[in-house]
Amino acid sequence: MPRQTHWSKMHWSKIDAISCLAEASTLCATLDGMRSIHTQAAVLAKPRGPVAIESVYLGEPGPGEVLVRMEACGICHSELYVQSLEKLPLAPLTLGHEGIGRIEAIGPEVNGWAPGDRAGITFLGPTCGACEWCLSGRERFCPKQANFGYSLHGALTNYAMAPAAGLVRVPEQLPADQAAPLCCAGWTAWGALGEAGLQPGQAVALSGLGGLGHLALQMARHRGLRVAAVDVSEAKLEMARQEGAEITVLAESAGRALQKQHGGVDAAIVLTPSPAAIQQAFRSLKRNGTLVLVGISVNQYDLPLVDTIVKGISIRGSYLGPRRDLPEVFDMAVRGIIRPHSHTHTLQEAPGLLEQMRRGDLMGRAVITW
Ligand SMILES: [Zn+2]
Numbered sequence: 001m002p003r004q005t006h007w008s009k010m011h012w013s014k015i016d017a018i019s020c021l022a023e024a025s026t027l028c029a030t031l032d033g034m035r036s037i038h039t040q041a042a043v044l045a046k047p048r049g050p051v052a053i054e055s056v057y058l059g060e061p062g063p064g065e066v067l068v069r070m071e072a073c074g075i076c077h078s079e080l081y082v083q084s085l086e087k088l089p090l091a092p093l094t095l096g097h098e099g100i101g102r103i104e105a106i107g108p109e110v111n112g113w114a115p116g117d118r119a120g121i122t123f124l125g126p127t128c129g130a131c132e133w134c135l136s137g138r139e140r141f142c143p144k145q146a147n148f149g150y151s152l153h154g155a156l157t158n159y160a161m162a163p164a165a166g167l168v169r170v171p172e173q174l175p176a177d178q179a180a181p182l183c184c185a186g187w188t189a190w191g192a193l194g195e196a197g198l199q200p201g202q203a204v205a206l207s208g209l210g211g212l213g214h215l216a217l218q219m220a221r222h223r224g225l226r227v228a229a230v231d232v233s234e235a236k237l238e239m240a241r242q243e244g245a246e247i248t249v250l251a252e253s254a255g256r257a258l259q260k261q262h263g264g265v266d267a268a269i270v271l272t273p274s275p276a277a278i279q280q281a282f283r284s285l286k287r288n289g290t291l292v293l294v295g296i297s298v299n300q301y302d303l304p305l306v307d308t309i310v311k312g313i314s315i316r317g318s319y320l321g322p323r324r325d326l327p328e329v330f331d332m333a334v335r336g337i338i339r340p341h342s343h344t345h346t347l348q349e350a351p352g353l354l355e356q357m358r359r360g361d362l363m364g365r366a367v368i369t370w
């Protein structure tokens with residue numbers, strides 16, 4: 001079946017059923033004119049279940065919904081968090097929240113989006129728009145938020161059905177595999193640096209130089225910060241040196257090393273969910289330093305109460321960022337200030353990539369492309 005960039009409803013209804021058989025994942029119309037979509041997706045079968053590539057049937061877009069033909073979707077560490085949960089709001093669940101695609105078809109009551117528009121799918125779906133958090137630009141804390149790849153089906157699929165209210169605009173100039181990691185990793189890294197509240201010349205430790213960390217490093221350098229990179233992997237520390245990290249230390253003794261050799265750091269951003277990494281980051285802080293926690297898991301962590309108090313340490317959680325930051329993050333990539341280290345793969349590789357990510361074996365960001 002020939003690819004068409006702009007599907008209209010008229011085009012769609014003209015596709016015949018025979019073409020559906022020719023391609024594993026395609027839009028098609030049955031002989032009686034009802035529209036249907038058979039697509040492939042990375043599906044988490046049940047809470048704590050396996051992730052596999054499954055055939056998924058989609059109906060036509062309902063009110064407020066659009067059909068998005070995906071161009072790329074990054075694989076995020078928080079996919080493993082979703083997989084680890086005892087309960088899920090939706091199962092089986094299509095994973096993925098770093099999606100870039102084009103609108104193929106729109107349902108009724110969709111405003112502001114048209115077929116052919118480029119759209120991004122992040123973790124943050126529609127929010128209520130009326131609560132104190134929504135009204136103050138902190139939509140990510142809306143108690144009524146929906147989330148792609150969690151309470152809504154996500155973007156690790158050839159075609160995604162999505163509420164238009166949750167989509168974001170993506171610049172045309174950015175290659176899809178470069179834009180995808182910005183939908184979660186880049187947005188989150190920028191938000192965490194904001195939470196750290198540092199001035200140029202101050203020192204920040206970044207713990208975990210994976211998908212988020214390598215972008216946080218580039219952004220921190222752009223902000224004029226001195227960067228100490230912390231990781232368990234020598235290969236990732238070497239990458240960090242090439243990206244301009246002033247100090248690189250292995251994670252195991254990072255707290256002591258940063259204190260003894262460098263006098264501590266003004267803020268430490270922990271991009272992994274490891275409790276040991278959180279404790280090392282805490283130890284690395286100067287007095288009045290800020291600990292920013294970003295990497296998520298079901299783990300608990302212990303920190304010393306006395307040191308927190310007498311050293312005046314601030315401990316902050318950082319989740320995504322304000323929606324208004326996303327255009328700025330995309331623009332940094334358009335201007336070459338940040339360059340995601342994307343490694344492209346096919347959808348069929350997604351389950352294996354998740355396992356590699358669990359082992360900490362992935363450099364940069366694994367991105368599925370279509
Ligand atoms: Zn994510």
Ligand SMILES: [Zn+2]
Nearest residue numbers: 128131134142
């Ligand atoms: Zn709200």
